[in-house]
Amino acid sequence: MSTIQNFDQLINSLHKRQIHKKVAVVCPHDPHTEYVITRSLREGIAEFLLFTTTEHLTYVERIKMLFPEQVEIRLATDGDDAARLGVTAVREGEAGVLMKGTLNTDNLLRAVLDKQHGLLPPGKTLSHLTVAQLPGYNKVLFFSDVAVIPRPTLEQYQAILDYDLKICRHLGIEEPRVALIHCTEKTNEKFPHTVSYAALKQQAIEGRYGKTYIDGPMDVKTACDHHSAEVKGISSPVTGQADLLIFPNIEAGNTFYKTVSLFGQADMAGILTGTLAPVVVSSRADSNESKYYSLILACICE
Amino acid sequence: MSTIQNFDQLINSLHKRQIHKKVAVVCPHDPHTEYVITRSLREGIAEFLLFTTTEHLTYVERIKMLFPEQVEIRLATDGDDAARLGVTAVREGEAGVLMKGTLNTDNLLRAVLDKQHGLLPPGKTLSHLTVAQLPGYNKVLFFSDVAVIPRPTLEQYQAILDYDLKICRHLGIEEPRVALIHCTEKTNEKFPHTVSYAALKQQAIEGRYGKTYIDGPMDVKTACDHHSAEVKGISSPVTGQADLLIFPNIEAGNTFYKTVSLFGQADMAGILTGTLAPVVVSSRADSNESKYYSLILACICE
Numbered sequence: 001m002s003t004i005q006n007f008d009q010l011i012n013s014l015h016k017r018q019i020h021k022k023v024a025v026v027c028p029h030d031p032h033t034e035y036v037i038t039r040s041l042r043e044g045i046a047e048f049l050l051f052t053t054t055e056h057l058t059y060v061e062r063i064k065m066l067f068p069e070q071v072e073i074r075l076a077t078d079g080d081d082a083a084r085l086g087v088t089a090v091r092e093g094e095a096g097v098l099m100k101g102t103l104n105t106d107n108l109l110r111a112v113l114d115k116q117h118g119l120l121p122p123g124k125t126l127s128h129l130t131v132a133q134l135p136g137y138n139k140v141l142f143f144s145d146v147a148v149i150p151r152p153t154l155e156q157y158q159a160i161l162d163y164d165l166k167i168c169r170h171l172g173i174e175e176p177r178v179a180l181i182h183c184t185e186k187t188n189e190k191f192p193h194t195v196s197y198a199a200l201k202q203q204a205i206e207g208r209y210g211k212t213y214i215d216g217p218m219d220v221k222t223a224c225d226h227h228s229a230e231v232k233g234i235s236s237p238v239t240g241q242a243d244l245l246i247f248p249n250i251e252a253g254n255t256f257y258k259t260v261s262l263f264g265q266a267d268m269a270g271i272l273t274g275t276l277a278p279v280v281v282s283s284r285a286d287s288n289e290s291k292y293y294s295l296i297l298a299c300i301c302e
Numbered sequence: 303m304s305t306i307q308n309f310d311q312l313i314n315s316l317h318k319r320q321i322h323k324k325v326a327v328v329c330p331h332d333p334h335t336e337y338v339i340t341r342s343l344r345e346g347i348a349e350f351l352l353f354t355t356t357e358h359l360t361y362v363e364r365i366k367m368l369f370p371e372q373v374e375i376r377l378a379t380d381g382d383d384a385a386r387l388g389v390t391a392v393r394e395g396e397a398g399v400l401m402k403g404t405l406n407t408d409n410l411l412r413a414v415l416d417k418q419h420g421l422l423p424p425g426k427t428l429s430h431l432t433v434a435q436l437p438g439y440n441k442v443l444f445f446s447d448v449a450v451i452p453r454p455t456l457e458q459y460q461a462i463l464d465y466d467l468k469i470c471r472h473l474g475i476e477e478p479r480v481a482l483i484h485c486t487e488k489t490n491e492k493f494p495h496t497v498s499y500a501a502l503k504q505q506a507i508e509g510r511y512g513k514t515y516i517d518g519p520m521d522v523k524t525a526c527d528h529h530s531a532e533v534k535g536i537s538s539p540v541t542g543q544a545d546l547l548i549f550p551n552i553e554a555g556n557t558f559y560k561t562v563s564l565f566g567q568a569d570m571a572g573i574l575t576g577t578l579a580p581v582v583v584s585s586r587a588d589s590n591e592s593k594y595y596s597l598i599l600a601c602i603c604e
Contacts, residue, residue: 134565150492182553183555219556219557225564254521255549259565263568264565285533
């Protein structure tokens with residue numbers, strides 16, 4: 001399988017692989033979530049288990065009326081109960097993906113992170129992976145972490161790399177090119193993240209991450225633009241053609257995410273990683289398209 | 303004077319105000335610096351004092367040949383000496399702007415930051431201001447700090463605000479709208495920058511910064527896009543129409559800078575602030591246009 005260049009190819013890949021998962025949705029009580037569900041049903045890419053409350057039952061029944069065979073509704077006492085029930089459905093293998101509706105992200109995460117009944121196996125790290133389709137970049141661009149880990153430790157960077165590289169390879173990128181992002185090009189005690197980066201690069205050389213190119217610190221332009229790298233006199237298998245950007249902290253990651261969305265006309269998909277199954281927790285400000293692509297990404301990931 | 307919407311208006315404003323400064327350039331030994339100098343000379347916006355070394359004299363003399371009246375060449379023993387001489391010319395009022403050529407930024411900064419003979423008055427904080435002209439945004443966008451202060455303290459944020467607000471107002475923005483950028487909207491001990499932000503907002507209410515609206519923490523989309531702010535249910539005189547973005551750390555600032563440059567087709571200008579006179583230290587990867595706009599910005603600032 002060749003590299004994914006855009007989201008249409010991602011959707012095609014889902015069809016070709018004949019993946020057809022059941023998705024547990026917690027509180028599908030808004031037009032955006034409804035859009036994602038009904039579009040997925042129309043395109044035949046998934047089935048749904050909808051967790052709702054009595055007061056929103058009428059809203060959710062409209063969806064079921066259109067696709068009675070592919071949609072099942074389950075009643076919860078409130079939003080938190082819906083979250084617990086959704087998580088349990090995924091834990092017990094009834095559903096292969098968990099998706100957030102109108103519930104607050106923190107409330108969903110409480111159920112996901114519950115030590116006894118949640119979705120994060122012991123010893124696993126919760127993180128987040130975003131994929132962007134950017135006009136002007138010749139392939140989709142993966143990046144972490146824009147949403148979960150404020151300031152990754154070396155161990156957390158390792159976990160992020162493990163998750164992200166697995167997904168990149170699953171999507172056909174055999175030797176992912178990973179740029180460790182910073183404003184400096186030098187390892188510098190003044191910037192502790194760059195010290196972790198040096199350790200990650202050494203581990204990569206020792207084979208810790210399999211077939212991959214890991215390089216940095218370097219800035220976003222050096223990572224994604226050959227000309228900028230040339231001007232700086234930097235050249236590696238990563239510069240100008242990164243598949244995956246690892247950001248030093250959540251502020252930088254989130255800034256990239258919001259900036260390519262607003263000023264770069266990017267379409268985006270995002271999922272939580274480290275969990276037993278992919279979890280979709282789109283932000284309220286994400287477009288309907290982005291929410292749909294997030295579900296596609298969640299469905300295609302193992 | 304009305305708000306500046308793009309760099310053409312900035313150039314016009316320079317002409318209207320009949321500003322004509324002398325610019326000290328350290329090591330103008332590359333085609334990019336030469337472009338900025340000759341374009342400025344052709345457009346009659348500045349005169350130049352060029353600090354060079356014997357080995358590059360022939361290169362620099364080509365510039366003087368074209369504009370013998372507006373260009374003066376001074377010989378230095380090496381790059382560091384050229385930096386010291388350039389700084390001295392600004393200190394002693396011979397030149398009103400300092401500009402870096404091919405010299406390494408660190409070497410220029412050493413001369414700028416020299417306690418006895420440099421350009422940073424005692425008690426002042428060195429920082430950096432960028433201005434971007436972004437397709438899709440209806441005015442130029444100011445932001446700090448993408449280059450100098452890794453993780454501003456409260457005192458450093460105060461200094462940055464003082465410098466940036468002064469420049470915004472000088473350029474005609476009477477009540478600058480300032481967004482304090484973060485991935486969260488809440489003040490949270492887990493993110494120490496947001497605690498500083500709360501203090502800055504309180505100071506603004508108490509009048510510390512004059513006429514201005516300061517709000518945050520908020521993300522880049524909330525700051526620059528009305529629709530995103532609406533979806534999040536946030537509304538203030540800042541949301542969707544920020545003039546100035548203050549980034550929590552240099553990694554986030556630099557990521558914004560590189561991302562709007564690469565994926566947002568932004569034109570940009572940048573200067574050091576806090577110094578006796580504006581200093582232009584463009585990055586090697588900046589376009590010729592950006593380098594030229596940086597000089598314009600430096601010339602127009604007091």
